[in-house]
Amino acid sequence: MSQSTDPTAAVTPPLPLIVSAGEALIDLVTGGGNAWHAHPGGAAWNVARACAALGVPSAFAGAVGQDNFGDDLKRESDAAGLDLRFLQQLPAPTLIAVVYSATPPAYRFLGENSADLLFDPAQLPDGWLSQARWMHVGGISLSRWPLADTLLALIDHAKAAGVKISFDPNARITHRHPDYPAVFERVLRAADLIKFSDEDLDFFYPKTTEEEALRLLRxxxxxxxIVITRGAQGATLYHSAGTVNLPTFPVQVADTVGAGDALCAGLLVSATRRPEAIWTEHLRVGLKAAAVACAHAGAYAPTQADLDAMS
Structure with missing residues (x-):
């Protein structure tokens, strides 16, 4: 006798193809006077959200607090279509970036003993490393301990399982930590894709020409x-076949918030969908995603329809 199946039974969703590991936080931005505006953010979380918006199963792997800010991040993660099995909510405060001046930009982080530091990869779903194609790392998470050591171990496990590593250091004041250079070098050695902005390159290689910095990286x-982004001037791709400069896609710029994260997502989504394509093609997708993000206010996550609508 055949067994009947219950159409209402829960179906386990497929594991993600792209996992972005690190920090999710709340940007607490001054509105002038006593007004403050809270926005979900964090480099790793923004990349994951943008990958999901572009239609590839994705997850943010990290921890937030069991507080109102953590609830906000979980709700927005769910709305973005991220795999919530990778998001841990723990009894500690959510990491906060306080942007106390917009012009000139000035910020600090409130993150002592915060939840992001307690992220535990052992709690991630079984089998995820066999499904993932890319793991993205960077942001401030690699300069915050013990999270940095946790992520370094996770990178080693991912590499051993055949998962490719994407690295966007995304320079911030936390990278002045005296122990960060060793972490930076270790991740550079492990990476299968590296993305810097020209400002990042100046930060990490001060008083050094780009040619000299590239020699050190090589x-x-x-x-x-290696992708170097240059704002309105486009981006340069350094790869085994040579050097290619690509222009931006022209848009009416609302702001540039999240453009670098959108570019990373475009690169990863293109490399996941078409691993046989050359990196020049992946970078074109990334630049298109960045342009769409710039055309919208805030950290907008471009969709595939947005990209298809661009010339």
Whole structure:
């Protein structure tokens, strides 16, 4: 006798193809006077959200607090279509970035003993490493301990399982930590894709020409594709076939918030969907995603329809 199936039974969703690991936080932005505006953010979380918006199963792997800000991040993660099995809510405060001046930009982080530091990869779903194609890391998470050591171990496990590593250091004041350079070098050596902005390059390689910085990077990782973004001037791709400069896609710019994260998402989504394509093609998708983000206010996550609508 055949067994009947229950159409109402829960179906386990497929595991994500792209996992972005690190920090999710709340940007607490001054509105002038006593007014403050809270916005979900964090480099790793923004990349994951943008990957999901572009239609690839994605997850943010990290921890937030069991507080109102953590609830906000969980709700927005769910709305973005992220795999919530990778988001941990723990009894500690959510990490906060306080942007206390808009012009000139000035900020500080409230994160002592915060939940992000307690992220536990052992609690991630079984089998995720066999499904994931890319794991993205960067932001401030690699300069915050013990989270940095946790992520370094996770990178090693991912590499051993055949998962490719994407790295966007995304320079911030926390990267002045004296122990960060060793972490920076270790992740550079492990990476299968590296993305810097030109400002990042100046931050990490001060008083050094771009040519000299590239020579140092190649000494650590000879074959990795390296993308240098240049704002309105487009981006440069350094890879084994040579050097390519690509222009931006022209848009009416609302602001540039989240453009770098959108570009990373475009690169990862393109590389996941078309691993056989050349990196120039992946970068074009990334630049298109960044342009769409710039055309919208705030950290907008571009959709595939947005990209398809661009020339």
């Amino acid at each position: 000494g650590l990782n000879h074959d990795v594709p």
